[in-house]
Amino acid sequence: MQELTLNRCDRCGESAKVFLPYGPHRFCAQHFNSFFESRVQSTIRQGKLIKYGEKIAIGVSGGKDSMATLHLLHNFYGKTKQNKIEAIMIDEGIKGYRDRALQIGAKYCEENGIDCHVVKYRDELGVDMNEVMKKIHEDPALGSTCSFCGVFRRDFLNDKALEIKADKLATGHNLDDEVQSIAMSLFGSDFARASRLGATTGERKFEKMVPRIKPLYETPEKDIIAYTAMNGIEHYSEECCPYSWMAKRNHYRKMLNELEDSVPGTKYSILASFRKMKPLLANFEKENGKALGECSRCGSPANGQLCGTCRQMDRLIEISGNKKSGPSKSLKKGSPLTCAQTKGTA
Ligand code: SF4
Ligand SMILES: [Zn+2]
Numbered sequence: 493m494q495e496l497t498l499n500r501c502d503r504c505g506e507s508a509k510v511f512l513p514y515g516p517h518r519f520c521a522q523h524f525n526s527f528f529e530s531r532v533q534s535t536i537r538q539g540k541l542i543k544y545g546e547k548i549a550i551g552v553s554g555g556k557d558s559m560a561t562l563h564l565l566h567n568f569y570g571k572t573k574q575n576k577i578e579a580i581m582i583d584e585g586i587k588g589y590r591d592r593a594l595q596i597g598a599k600y601c602e603e604n605g606i607d608c609h610v611v612k613y614r615d616e617l618g619v620d621m622n623e624v625m626k627k628i629h630e631d632p633a634l635g636s637t638c639s640f641c642g643v644f645r646r647d648f649l650n651d652k653a654l655e656i657k658a659d660k661l662a663t664g665h666n667l668d669d670e671v672q673s674i675a676m677s678l679f680g681s682d683f684a685r686a687s688r689l690g691a692t693t694g695e696r697k698f699e700k701m702v703p704r705i706k707p708l709y710e711t712p713e714k715d716i717i718a719y720t721a722m723n724g725i726e727h728y729s730e731e732c733c734p735y736s737w738m739a740k741r742n743h744y745r746k747m748l749n750e751l752e753d754s755v756p757g758t759k760y761s762i763l764a765s766f767r768k769m770k771p772l773l774a775n776f777e778k779e780n781g782k783a784l785g786e787c788s789r790c791g792s793p794a795n796g797q798l799c800g801t802c803r804q805m806d807r808l809i810e811i812s813g814n815k816k817s818g819p820s821k822s823l824k825k826g827s828p829l830t831c832a833q834t835k836g837t838a
Protein backbone atom coordinates (compact mmCIF):
# COMPACT_ATOMS: atom_id res chain seq x y z
CA MET A 493 0.00 0.00 0.00
CA GLN A 494 2.79 2.41 0.94
CA GLU A 495 4.68 1.53 -2.23
CA LEU A 496 1.66 2.52 -4.31
CA THR A 497 1.58 5.95 -2.59
CA LEU A 498 5.30 6.43 -3.23
CA ASN A 499 4.79 6.01 -6.95
CA ARG A 500 1.94 8.49 -7.26
CA CYS A 501 2.11 12.04 -8.57
CA ASP A 502 2.11 14.57 -5.69
CA ARG A 503 -0.52 16.66 -7.48
CA CYS A 504 -3.00 14.31 -9.14
CA GLY A 505 -2.34 10.86 -7.69
CA GLU A 506 -1.75 9.34 -11.14
CA SER A 507 1.25 7.13 -11.75
CA ALA A 508 4.48 9.17 -11.23
CA LYS A 509 6.97 9.33 -14.07
CA VAL A 510 9.62 11.53 -12.43
CA PHE A 511 11.15 11.44 -8.97
CA LEU A 512 13.09 14.53 -7.81
CA PRO A 513 15.04 13.61 -4.64
CA TYR A 514 15.72 17.24 -3.58
CA GLY A 515 12.02 17.86 -2.89
CA PRO A 516 11.32 15.12 -2.67
CA HIS A 517 8.76 15.38 -5.48
CA ARG A 518 7.00 12.81 -7.59
CA PHE A 519 5.19 13.93 -10.73
CA CYS A 520 3.30 12.52 -13.66
CA ALA A 521 4.46 13.88 -17.04
CA GLN A 522 1.91 16.69 -17.12
CA HIS A 523 2.62 17.93 -13.61
CA PHE A 524 6.38 17.64 -14.05
CA ASN A 525 6.05 19.91 -17.09
CA SER A 526 4.00 22.49 -15.21
CA PHE A 527 6.36 22.34 -12.19
CA PHE A 528 9.40 22.75 -14.47
CA GLU A 529 7.96 25.61 -16.54
CA SER A 530 6.58 27.47 -13.51
CA ARG A 531 10.00 27.40 -11.88
CA VAL A 532 11.63 28.94 -14.99
CA GLN A 533 8.88 31.57 -15.15
CA SER A 534 9.41 32.32 -11.48
CA THR A 535 13.18 32.74 -12.04
CA ILE A 536 12.44 35.20 -14.85
CA ARG A 537 9.82 37.09 -12.85
CA GLN A 538 11.71 37.25 -9.53
CA GLY A 539 14.93 38.32 -11.21
CA LYS A 540 13.13 40.71 -13.62
CA LEU A 541 15.16 39.04 -16.37
CA ILE A 542 12.89 39.93 -19.29
CA LYS A 543 10.75 43.03 -19.74
CA TYR A 544 7.87 43.52 -22.12
CA GLY A 545 9.01 44.31 -25.67
CA GLU A 546 12.69 43.50 -25.16
CA LYS A 547 14.61 41.70 -27.87
CA ILE A 548 16.21 38.56 -26.43
CA ALA A 549 19.20 36.91 -28.08
CA ILE A 550 19.76 33.30 -27.01
CA GLY A 551 23.18 31.67 -27.16
CA VAL A 552 22.43 28.27 -28.72
CA SER A 553 24.98 25.47 -28.80
CA GLY A 554 22.59 22.66 -29.78
CA GLY A 555 22.99 20.95 -26.38
CA LYS A 556 20.10 20.24 -24.00
CA ASP A 557 20.42 23.38 -21.88
CA SER A 558 20.42 25.91 -24.69
CA MET A 559 17.78 24.00 -26.69
CA ALA A 560 15.52 23.95 -23.62
CA THR A 561 16.12 27.70 -23.15
CA LEU A 562 15.32 28.37 -26.80
CA HIS A 563 12.18 26.22 -26.63
CA LEU A 564 10.91 27.80 -23.40
CA LEU A 565 11.57 31.43 -24.33
CA HIS A 566 10.07 30.89 -27.77
CA ASN A 567 6.95 29.40 -26.19
CA PHE A 568 6.70 31.99 -23.39
CA TYR A 569 7.47 35.10 -25.44
CA GLY A 570 8.31 34.49 -29.12
CA LYS A 571 5.02 32.86 -30.10
CA THR A 572 2.97 35.63 -28.58
CA LYS A 573 5.15 38.28 -30.29
CA GLN A 574 5.44 39.92 -26.88
CA ASN A 575 9.20 39.84 -27.31
CA LYS A 576 11.46 39.20 -30.29
CA ILE A 577 13.57 36.06 -29.88
CA GLU A 578 16.70 35.43 -31.96
CA ALA A 579 19.37 32.74 -31.73
CA ILE A 580 23.15 33.19 -31.86
CA MET A 581 25.22 30.09 -32.52
CA ILE A 582 28.98 30.01 -32.06
CA ASP A 583 30.93 27.61 -34.26
CA GLU A 584 34.24 26.88 -32.55
CA GLY A 585 35.28 24.66 -35.45
CA ILE A 586 35.39 21.40 -33.48
CA LYS A 587 34.88 18.74 -36.12
CA GLY A 588 32.38 15.93 -35.52
CA TYR A 589 31.06 17.70 -32.43
CA ARG A 590 29.86 21.27 -32.77
CA ASP A 591 29.02 21.04 -36.46
CA ARG A 592 26.41 18.37 -35.71
CA ALA A 593 25.08 20.17 -32.64
CA LEU A 594 24.64 23.40 -34.59
CA GLN A 595 22.61 21.63 -37.28
CA ILE A 596 20.08 20.71 -34.59
CA GLY A 597 19.86 24.32 -33.36
CA ALA A 598 19.51 25.64 -36.91
CA LYS A 599 16.75 23.12 -37.67
CA TYR A 600 14.72 24.17 -34.63
CA CYS A 601 15.05 27.83 -35.61
CA GLU A 602 14.00 27.15 -39.18
CA GLU A 603 10.97 25.10 -38.13
CA ASN A 604 9.86 27.77 -35.67
CA GLY A 605 10.59 30.90 -37.70
CA ILE A 606 13.34 32.13 -35.36
CA ASP A 607 16.13 34.29 -36.84
CA CYS A 608 19.44 32.57 -36.33
CA HIS A 609 22.96 34.04 -36.55
CA VAL A 610 26.13 31.93 -36.76
CA VAL A 611 29.54 33.26 -35.70
CA LYS A 612 32.57 31.14 -36.64
CA TYR A 613 35.88 31.48 -34.83
CA ARG A 614 37.65 30.81 -38.12
CA ASP A 615 35.92 33.74 -39.84
CA GLU A 616 36.51 36.10 -36.93
CA LEU A 617 39.97 35.07 -35.79
CA GLY A 618 41.50 33.06 -38.60
CA VAL A 619 41.87 30.04 -36.29
CA ASP A 620 39.50 27.44 -34.88
CA MET A 621 39.73 25.34 -31.73
CA ASN A 622 41.39 22.43 -33.52
CA GLU A 623 44.31 24.73 -34.31
CA VAL A 624 44.34 26.21 -30.82
CA MET A 625 44.64 22.64 -29.49
CA LYS A 626 47.70 22.07 -31.70
CA LYS A 627 49.29 25.22 -30.25
CA ILE A 628 48.60 23.96 -26.73
CA HIS A 629 50.33 20.68 -27.60
CA GLU A 630 53.34 22.73 -28.71
CA ASP A 631 53.32 24.77 -25.52
CA PRO A 632 51.22 23.34 -22.64
CA ALA A 633 51.95 26.50 -20.63
CA LEU A 634 49.25 28.18 -22.73
CA GLY A 635 46.67 26.44 -20.50
CA SER A 636 43.51 24.57 -21.43
CA THR A 637 41.55 24.85 -24.66
CA CYS A 638 38.57 26.01 -22.62
CA SER A 639 40.47 29.04 -21.33
CA PHE A 640 40.65 30.21 -24.95
CA CYS A 641 37.32 28.90 -26.18
CA GLY A 642 35.32 30.27 -23.24
CA VAL A 643 36.76 33.76 -23.62
CA PHE A 644 36.20 33.80 -27.40
CA ARG A 645 32.62 32.56 -27.02
CA ARG A 646 31.74 35.12 -24.35
CA ASP A 647 33.13 37.96 -26.46
CA PHE A 648 31.54 36.87 -29.75
CA LEU A 649 28.15 36.28 -28.17
CA ASN A 650 28.29 39.80 -26.78
CA ASP A 651 29.50 41.29 -30.07
CA LYS A 652 26.73 39.63 -32.08
CA ALA A 653 24.05 40.46 -29.49
CA LEU A 654 25.19 44.08 -29.67
CA GLU A 655 25.14 44.02 -33.47
CA ILE A 656 21.55 42.72 -33.64
CA LYS A 657 20.54 45.27 -30.98
CA ALA A 658 19.44 42.69 -28.43
CA ASP A 659 18.41 44.03 -25.03
CA LYS A 660 19.42 40.83 -23.24
CA LEU A 661 21.55 37.79 -24.01
CA ALA A 662 20.11 34.56 -22.57
CA THR A 663 22.28 31.51 -21.99
CA GLY A 664 21.44 27.94 -20.97
CA HIS A 665 23.38 28.00 -17.68
CA ASN A 666 21.60 25.73 -15.21
CA LEU A 667 21.72 25.25 -11.43
CA ASP A 668 24.63 22.80 -11.70
CA ASP A 669 26.68 25.27 -13.77
CA GLU A 670 25.94 28.08 -11.34
CA VAL A 671 26.86 26.09 -8.25
CA GLN A 672 30.07 24.89 -9.91
CA SER A 673 30.94 28.51 -10.72
CA ILE A 674 30.22 29.56 -7.13
CA ALA A 675 32.51 26.83 -5.77
CA MET A 676 35.25 27.57 -8.33
CA SER A 677 35.20 31.29 -7.57
CA LEU A 678 35.20 30.91 -3.79
CA PHE A 679 37.73 28.06 -3.66
CA GLY A 680 39.88 30.04 -6.07
CA SER A 681 39.54 33.22 -3.96
CA ASP A 682 38.20 35.04 -7.01
CA PHE A 683 35.68 37.34 -5.32
CA ALA A 684 35.40 39.68 -8.27
CA ARG A 685 34.19 36.78 -10.41
CA ALA A 686 31.88 35.57 -7.63
CA SER A 687 30.31 39.02 -7.37
CA ARG A 688 29.22 38.81 -11.01
CA LEU A 689 27.43 35.46 -10.64
CA GLY A 690 23.65 35.25 -10.44
CA ALA A 691 20.61 35.12 -12.69
CA THR A 692 21.85 38.26 -14.41
CA THR A 693 25.49 38.85 -15.15
CA GLY A 694 27.38 41.64 -16.76
CA GLU A 695 25.67 43.79 -14.15
CA ARG A 696 28.37 46.40 -14.35
CA LYS A 697 26.70 49.00 -16.51
CA PHE A 698 28.60 49.52 -19.73
CA GLU A 699 26.87 50.33 -22.98
CA LYS A 700 28.85 47.80 -25.02
CA MET A 701 28.06 44.94 -22.65
CA VAL A 702 24.69 43.31 -23.34
CA PRO A 703 23.26 42.14 -19.98
CA ARG A 704 23.29 38.35 -19.78
CA ILE A 705 20.45 36.38 -18.22
CA LYS A 706 20.20 32.76 -17.11
CA PRO A 707 16.55 31.66 -17.08
CA LEU A 708 17.56 28.09 -16.06
CA TYR A 709 19.85 29.02 -13.21
CA GLU A 710 17.50 27.51 -10.62
CA THR A 711 16.85 24.39 -12.70
CA PRO A 712 18.92 21.25 -12.02
CA GLU A 713 20.62 19.61 -14.98
CA LYS A 714 18.88 16.27 -14.40
CA ASP A 715 15.49 17.98 -14.63
CA ILE A 716 16.46 19.47 -17.99
CA ILE A 717 17.40 16.01 -19.25
CA ALA A 718 13.96 14.73 -18.20
CA TYR A 719 12.14 17.75 -19.67
CA THR A 720 13.84 17.59 -23.08
CA ALA A 721 13.22 13.81 -23.25
CA MET A 722 9.54 14.07 -22.26
CA ASN A 723 8.85 16.91 -24.67
CA GLY A 724 10.82 15.55 -27.61
CA ILE A 725 13.14 18.58 -27.74
CA GLU A 726 15.88 17.48 -30.08
CA HIS A 727 19.40 18.26 -28.89
CA TYR A 728 22.92 17.01 -29.34
CA SER A 729 23.86 14.53 -26.63
CA GLU A 730 26.04 11.95 -28.30
CA GLU A 731 29.52 13.00 -27.25
CA CYS A 732 31.16 15.63 -25.08
CA CYS A 733 33.52 18.11 -26.64
CA PRO A 734 36.78 16.20 -27.30
CA TYR A 735 38.68 18.88 -25.37
CA SER A 736 36.40 18.99 -22.33
CA TRP A 737 38.68 16.66 -20.33
CA MET A 738 40.97 19.66 -19.84
CA ALA A 739 38.31 21.68 -18.01
CA LYS A 740 38.92 22.33 -14.30
CA ARG A 741 35.15 22.49 -13.94
CA ASN A 742 34.95 18.68 -14.32
CA HIS A 743 36.46 18.15 -10.85
CA TYR A 744 33.90 20.50 -9.31
CA ARG A 745 31.04 18.83 -11.20
CA LYS A 746 32.06 15.40 -9.88
CA MET A 747 32.46 16.63 -6.30
CA LEU A 748 29.12 18.47 -6.26
CA ASN A 749 27.24 15.57 -7.88
CA GLU A 750 28.57 13.21 -5.23
CA LEU A 751 27.46 15.62 -2.51
CA GLU A 752 24.01 15.99 -4.08
CA ASP A 753 23.62 12.19 -4.33
CA SER A 754 24.48 11.80 -0.63
CA VAL A 755 22.56 14.85 0.58
CA PRO A 756 19.78 15.79 -1.90
CA GLY A 757 19.20 19.54 -2.01
CA THR A 758 22.86 20.47 -1.46
CA LYS A 759 23.05 22.43 -4.73
CA TYR A 760 20.01 24.52 -3.76
CA SER A 761 21.55 25.09 -0.30
CA ILE A 762 24.78 26.35 -1.86
CA LEU A 763 22.81 28.70 -4.12
CA ALA A 764 20.76 29.99 -1.15
CA SER A 765 23.91 30.60 0.94
CA PHE A 766 25.54 32.40 -1.96
CA ARG A 767 22.53 34.70 -2.37
CA LYS A 768 22.87 35.77 1.25
CA MET A 769 26.57 36.38 0.74
CA LYS A 770 26.28 38.29 -2.54
CA PRO A 771 25.56 41.79 -1.14
CA LEU A 772 28.89 41.59 0.72
CA LEU A 773 30.62 40.68 -2.51
CA ALA A 774 29.06 43.67 -4.25
CA ASN A 775 30.92 45.92 -1.82
CA PHE A 776 34.11 44.03 -2.54
CA GLU A 777 33.63 44.57 -6.29
CA LYS A 778 32.90 48.28 -5.71
CA GLU A 779 36.11 48.70 -3.77
CA ASN A 780 38.37 46.39 -5.74
CA GLY A 781 36.78 45.80 -9.15
CA LYS A 782 38.05 47.43 -12.29
CA ALA A 783 35.63 49.52 -14.32
CA LEU A 784 34.89 48.14 -17.77
CA GLY A 785 36.29 50.07 -20.68
CA GLU A 786 36.86 49.54 -24.38
CA CYS A 787 39.56 47.30 -25.79
CA SER A 788 42.14 49.59 -27.34
CA ARG A 789 42.41 47.28 -30.34
CA CYS A 790 38.89 46.08 -31.21
CA GLY A 791 36.58 48.23 -29.08
CA SER A 792 34.93 45.31 -27.25
CA PRO A 793 34.34 45.53 -23.48
CA ALA A 794 37.64 45.08 -21.63
CA ASN A 795 38.84 44.96 -18.02
CA GLY A 796 42.20 46.38 -18.95
CA GLN A 797 43.81 47.71 -22.09
CA LEU A 798 42.74 44.67 -24.17
CA CYS A 799 39.64 42.47 -24.19
CA GLY A 800 39.95 38.76 -23.33
CA THR A 801 39.96 37.64 -26.96
CA CYS A 802 42.70 40.05 -28.02
CA ARG A 803 44.80 39.03 -24.99
CA GLN A 804 44.41 35.33 -25.74
CA MET A 805 45.12 35.83 -29.45
CA ASP A 806 48.34 37.62 -28.53
CA ARG A 807 49.42 34.58 -26.53
CA LEU A 808 48.76 32.31 -29.51
CA ILE A 809 50.56 34.60 -31.90
CA GLU A 810 53.48 34.85 -29.54
CA ILE A 811 54.00 31.10 -29.51
CA SER A 812 53.47 31.01 -33.28
CA GLY A 813 56.16 33.65 -33.64
CA ASN A 814 58.52 31.51 -31.63
CA LYS A 815 57.71 28.48 -33.79
CA LYS A 816 57.65 30.44 -37.04
CA SER A 817 54.11 29.33 -37.92
CA GLY A 818 50.77 30.13 -36.48
CA PRO A 819 47.35 31.60 -36.68
CA SER A 820 46.45 33.54 -39.73
CA LYS A 821 46.68 37.31 -39.54
CA SER A 822 43.06 37.66 -40.57
CA LEU A 823 42.24 38.63 -36.99
CA LYS A 824 39.07 40.63 -37.42
CA LYS A 825 38.61 41.52 -33.77
CA GLY A 826 41.27 44.16 -34.25
CA SER A 827 43.75 45.20 -36.81
CA PRO A 828 45.89 42.40 -38.25
CA LEU A 829 48.79 41.64 -35.93
CA THR A 830 52.36 40.71 -36.34
CA CYS A 831 54.41 39.04 -33.60
CA ALA A 832 56.49 42.17 -33.25
CA GLN A 833 53.36 44.24 -32.64
CA THR A 834 51.86 41.86 -30.11
CA LYS A 835 55.06 41.60 -28.08
CA GLY A 836 54.78 45.30 -27.53
CA THR A 837 51.18 45.22 -26.36
CA ALA A 838 50.80 41.88 -24.54
S1 SF4 B 1 34.59 22.05 -23.54
FE1 SF4 B 1 36.04 23.75 -23.68
S2 SF4 B 1 36.92 23.59 -25.76
FE2 SF4 B 1 35.04 22.35 -25.73
S3 SF4 B 1 33.41 23.71 -26.48
FE3 SF4 B 1 33.42 23.85 -24.22
S4 SF4 B 1 34.78 25.61 -23.74
FE4 SF4 B 1 35.16 24.99 -25.90
ZN1 LIG C 1 0.01 14.53 -11.89
Ligand SMILES: [Zn+2]
Nearest residue numbers: 787790799802
Ligand atom coordinates in the same frame (compact mmCIF):
# COMPACT_ATOMS: atom_id res chain seq x y z
ZN1 LIG D 1 39.83 43.34 -28.26
